[in-house]
Amino acid sequence: MGVFARPAAWAYRHRWYAVGAWVLVLVAITVGSQAAGSDYRNDFSLPGTQSQRAAELLKAHGAPQAGDALQVVVQARDGVRSPAVERSLRAALGEIGGLPSVAGVRLPYDDPGAVSRDGTIGYATVTLTGKAESVPKEDVKAIMDAASAAEAPGMRVEIGGEAVRGAEEGGGGAEGAGMLAAVVILVLLFGSLLAAALPLVTALFAVGGAMGLIVLASRVATVADFTPPIMMLVGLGVGVDYALLIFYRYRHELLAGAGPREATARALDAAGRTVFVAGCTVIIALLGLVVLGLGALQGVALAVALTVLVTMLASLTLLPALLGIFGGRIERTVRKRAARSRREPGAGWRRLAEAVQRRPVPALAVAVLALLALSAPALDMRLGFADAGNDPESSTGRQAYDLLAEGFGPGVNGPLIVVGEGGAAAGARLRSALAGTDGVAWATPPIPSGDGRIHTVLVIPETAPQDERTAELVHTLREDVLPPGAVVGGSTAAALDFSETVSERLPLFAAVVVGLSSLLLLVVFRSLLIPVKAAVLNLLGIGAALGVITAVFQFGWFGVPAGPVEAFIPVMIFAIVFGLSMDYEVFLLSRIHEEWVRTRDPAAAVREGLAATGQVITAAGAIMIVVFAAFVLSPSRMLQQFGLGLAVAILLDALVIRCLIVPAVLRLLGRYAWWLPAPLARRIPEVPLERPAVPERTG
Numbered sequence: 001m002g003v004f005a006r007p008a009a010w011a012y013r014h015r016w017y018a019v020g021a022w023v024l025v026l027v028a029i030t031v032g033s034q035a036a037g038s039d040y041r042n043d044f045s046l047p048g049t050q051s052q053r054a055a056e057l058l059k060a061h062g063a064p065q066a067g068d069a070l071q072v073v074v075q076a077r078d079g080v081r082s083p084a085v086e087r088s089l090r091a092a093l094g095e096i097g098g099l100p101s102v103a104g105v106r107l108p109y110d111d112p113g114a115v116s117r118d119g120t121i122g123y124a125t126v127t128l129t130g131k132a133e134s135v136p137k138e139d140v141k142a143i144m145d146a147a148s149a150a151e152a153p154g155m156r157v158e159i160g161g162e163a164v165r166g167a168e169e170g171g172g173g174a175e176g177a178g179m180l181a182a183v184v185i186l187v188l189l190f191g192s193l194l195a196a197a198l199p200l201v202t203a204l205f206a207v208g209g210a211m212g213l214i215v216l217a218s219r220v221a222t223v224a225d226f227t228p229p230i231m232m233l234v235g236l237g238v239g240v241d242y243a244l245l246i247f248y249r250y251r252h253e254l255l256a257g258a259g260p261r262e263a264t265a266r267a268l269d270a271a272g273r274t275v276f277v278a279g280c281t282v283i284i285a286l287l288g289l290v291v292l293g294l295g296a297l298q299g300v301a302l303a304v305a306l307t308v309l310v311t312m313l314a315s316l317t318l319l320p321a322l323l324g325i326f327g328g329r330i331e332r333t334v335r336k337r338a339a340r341s342r343r344e345p346g347a348g349w350r351r352l353a354e355a356v357q358r359r360p361v362p363a364l365a366v367a368v369l370a371l372l373a374l375s376a377p378a379l380d381m382r383l384g385f386a387d388a389g390n391d392p393e394s395s396t397g398r399q400a401y402d403l404l405a406e407g408f409g410p411g412v413n414g415p416l417i418v419v420g421e422g423g424a425a426a427g428a429r430l431r432s433a434l435a436g437t438d439g440v441a442w443a444t445p446p447i448p449s450g451d452g453r454i455h456t457v458l459v460i461p462e463t464a465p466q467d468e469r470t471a472e473l474v475h476t477l478r479e480d481v482l483p484p485g486a487v488v489g490g491s492t493a494a495a496l497d498f499s500e501t502v503s504e505r506l507p508l509f510a511a512v513v514v515g516l517s518s519l520l521l522l523v524v525f526r527s528l529l530i531p532v533k534a535a536v537l538n539l540l541g542i543g544a545a546l547g548v549i550t551a552v553f554q555f556g557w558f559g560v561p562a563g564p565v566e567a568f569i570p571v572m573i574f575a576i577v578f579g580l581s582m583d584y585e586v587f588l589l590s591r592i593h594e595e596w597v598r599t600r601d602p603a604a605a606v607r608e609g610l611a612a613t614g615q616v617i618t619a620a621g622a623i624m625i626v627v628f629a630a631f632v633l634s635p636s637r638m639l640q641q642f643g644l645g646l647a648v649a650i651l652l653d654a655l656v657i658r659c660l661i662v663p664a665v666l667r668l669l670g671r672y673a674w675w676l677p678a679p680l681a682r683r684i685p686e687v688p689l690e691r692p693a694v695p696e697r698t699g
Contacts, residue, residue: 004272005265008320015324029212038215040225042133043295049497054489062450070126070161073400077154080122092150101139103127121407132163140167160400178630182623189619192333203239206314210307223299235307237624242315246271248616260327279312282579288513346611353607360664367660375543377550383499384564414465417490418457427455439473499567545649577649621654
């Protein structure tokens, strides 16, 4: 028995112990995580950047701008300064000032610049005790309720700010929709609800265990609050995918004449190796995010890598136990369905491979040109973070955003916080220099810190926070206007710093991920060109997925509100897609390599490999696509981009790359596809991926 067949055989023989152990572990993790509670924290700090330096100065000197703020925006038909409106507003804001997480309240009447020229729109500033992501949602909702209580006939009150966006964002039914679609595909594939349930049960055990572990980990490490939906997104897709690859091989062995026990051992000995290599590739790609040095992404990467690891363990140990329990019933279903089928297994895929091999150059050219065309929009990709201007028009955050832009100009929604050292005279000079800069609508008088050693000037740009001219203004202030020691901070500047940091470090990250993954494939397939081909094709697929995201979310195709691509989406898409694409690459190439070793006929190896894996890879890809695409229904713009990018990448990988490019490239390479220089062959270890399979019988 191989290394993966031995634990599978043990799990099969002791099936109830194995399932019971998984149930006990899952219950213990769930109970422990619920008792401990989560402590998710976002870490968007960027040491060495001006925005981070500004935040540190404000906090060190006790400046009121150290915490984030909310805006209570009022529109009154009779004017914000009318006695009735002022009386109602003062009462509501007085109540807000005594609520938890509120550091202070500044009324519209405290600052002449807080009331529009026509007097119908004004805003109060509610300063929080910390950053938006650290303020409890229940505290924000209490502030929102108190502000809404001020509304009266002829008076409209909306509340905006990043903390409001987080409090308003609700959950969606994306996970349920994706699981339902996966059940339908599995039932159609296997013709049995029981057979369809096993991959899903395996995935749910794995995701449930990983989620509990991450909740516990959040108590001792920094884990972002957007980690759980991403974990579930990847965990469900990968969990069903891995279990399906093993289960399909199990079905193949049954039809080849093996009994349930022997079929389980053979399936794990063969497909289990593929799952292990594929899972390691995903984990390597995710851990590559650590080299970016971004705290917000390191916790996400480790969490998703842990999810993949637990999923892999469940596929290799829990699934064999479930096959031991339900193997007899599944065997009867599989044999009955095979007896009714009159089609030759894989005949359609074999014909497709033959058609591509007859004209490999046109097929390769058309497919590559299509991927390059889809990738083109990514050349204009602009990274950033969505703000309330991208939210649904019905939300109070979006209503407040629009009212502020109407009354004070678009720049008021993204003020720049300029921090300068020195006393009142230095603050006045700083304000004078800022007010005279092109692109600045107006600048507030300098606001002293608690100890008086620094002054803060709020700069309101003429353009909206996501406008490219606002980014140019930030660079102009930093490079040409500000005196030595003064820095530009605030959420708009921090988003710019984060985006530019990601862009600068992306090449290093890509080189690490591609290099390590290619090295793994080199060892597994003992080929120099196969890893190069895999890396190039994966990069083409990722580029096409990023191009689609850019076209839809940045250019505003299909009615989607236009805005920047979330700054961490490209690196997360790169890491996860690069790893997931290797699943199909390894599964397909392992069968092709198996045929190549047996026949030494490169063309026949491609045909038979595609015929043997075509159906299962298509089904696995379809399941991943529907699970990922379901997240487009999520209210979170970040999850929408994430789900669309993953779904498009898997679609292109499962159809265009696997069906057209891989057969064409391997046909053109011929025997050279499996070439490895003799000196290198002597130095690298042999790691056989699969044992030869018995040809499938069709009843």
